[in-house]
Amino acid sequence: MKNPYRSVGELADTLDAAGYLADPALATAVFLALSLERPLFLEGQPGVGKTALAGVMSQLLNRPLVRLQCYYGIDLKSAAYDWNYARQMVHIRLAETLTPAGARPEDVERDVYSRDYLAPRPLLTALTMNPAPVLLIDEVDRADEAFEALLLEFLGEFQMTIPEVGTFRAEEIPLAVLTSNRTRDVHDALRRRCLYAWVDFPDPDRERAILARRCPALGDDLLDGVVKAVAVLRDMPLAKRPGLAESLDWAQALARLGAERLTPELVERTLGLIVKYYDDLDLLRRSDRWRLLLERMGRGGHG
């Protein structure tokens, strides 16, 4: 699809206005994906805003969002297309009854395997839609290698071959966004067809801005406390480091509780929102750095 933005800056500003604060590198990658009409491969920790980016882009470009959520064992039938078996059966029965001499089997078969009986799934939908949508292929790392191979033709040429029918080619190239949480390494062949962007945790300033934007009710003190605590947590060897999604949840919960400042007791009570594994909690309990942070937090109230 044609790139409606004149510069990276303009795109960044539009994203900003829509409530998504992207760092310049990410904005550049999106801009290039639009200009060069190449798929965009986003990699990063869970909860840093990969999925959200696709949503925002579809909103900004005013195109529908076609979403394919990957899972282990996803295949052609659920990702690309399937045959509408019920309608095929009806057609065959009708052909039997309506044609007195009995229909020729080849004809029936040709009729039954035609576009009319195709049940499109997200990938095919994205190809045939006009105007082109934003296609989100979420969490590619969860699918298996067979599925990656299936994506290769699609992402390389934006076309799909269905043996019985022929080749579908996109009239307008959709904006394809692939995301991965890096639970598994995605094959190089797939990466080669995409533009790559690593989405990092936002730096404290941007995080603060995002939180302030999302929960306007939050006071400055609380905001600072949350950003600081989350930054410390991300620096520790946790099995699951808290992403933006977690810090947003936390901030919202704190706002809901009507807190004005972070206190150690409050943190203790709501820690489950950001740290979600027993091992991690355990590690925090034994960590000096965390204890110091809490102590300082507690002292801040008296002094």
Place this chain on the structure above:
Amino acid sequence: MDDDARVLVDNLGVLMRGLRRAHFPLGTADLKDALKALQCVNLADPVEVEAALAALWCRDWPSRQVFRAAFEQWVMLLLRQSPDVVGLRTYLAEVASRRRDASKMGGVSWFPQPADGELANETVSFGVGATRDEVWRYRPLDRLSDDELHQLLTWYRPRRPLQGWARLYDAKPTGRRLNLGETMRRGREGSEWVRMYFDRPRLEPLRVTLLLDLSGSTQHYHRPLLQFLHAMMRHERALEVYGFSTRLTRLTPALRLTSVDRALAEVAALAPHRGGGTRIGDSLKDLWERERGRGIGGRSTLVVISDGFDEESEDLDRWLSRWAGYLHGRVHWWHPGPSDPRQSRIASVRTLAKHTRVWRIFTLNALGKAWEALQQGESASPEPFGIMEERNEHLMKEGQDSGT
């Protein structure tokens, strides 16, 4: 192609050559892509240029890190008016060295893949999420399965076998005190140049004797600790291990067996009645009377691994002070379990703490620290993540002061 474009292509070529050295699979098609991309972005903004090229040429997180460094150096090179050959060479070499560093940290699988492929999907890179190895190293020992610990220990090695200074001296060209006799003797032959010889104390394997508490109260730690000691036994040269609950048993021969499973079985056979009361004092007495000069000598370091619960603390006090005197204070106490012995009010615990250097060893990481501290004059390296396993000695004193 106008001149500006040609210069751009040349310069991009330099960047590409550097990156190729860092194992980026880049070809002519990639150069074409890059030129197309650079037409879309603002060339005056280095952030945009970097991001655009990275989006095209990087494939994963480690390569993204390498790219950032390479790009910075490339810009530095361009800022010099005429990039000369030397500059170019330096640039290429530096990029290549980045790659070496990066490959050390990024994208590696830390564990050998087991046959059943259980770990096959678990490649987590350094600096992104904690690796399994990190998670395990900070997990309490009693919550590690045998298998996890085994995997950890196959990779875990202290820097080198423990060493200590011997009483013997060698004559060496460098050292503390001039060895006149040796200098003269060796100076007799040779030219008019006199080479000085000095006395330098010899390094010898550090002799460490461990007393492992096999009583019921430390039950959860027996297996992991024995597994650890078994691994260390193959690493060290002068290690002796004794187990004690109600009586003292020498475990060294059992732990020398190559197979962990056989070693553990052998230990179980040698010290059958685990559980029952602990007699640390009695064991120290036995050690003094039976093993002094054999399993432990005046130059050894003694390590007591126990939770410190004992019935009679007078006996304990006497024997501990005797050992501490004999070994010049080289008596360590390793405390397994998460509780802090500083806070204890139990008499035997306080007695132990009075005569020993206290370490808590509830994770493999802490255990490694305690191990390295056995070496004389060696202080533990600073803790990267601020988890408590510092030497408790001075804190222990504070605790006693405030307690009494």
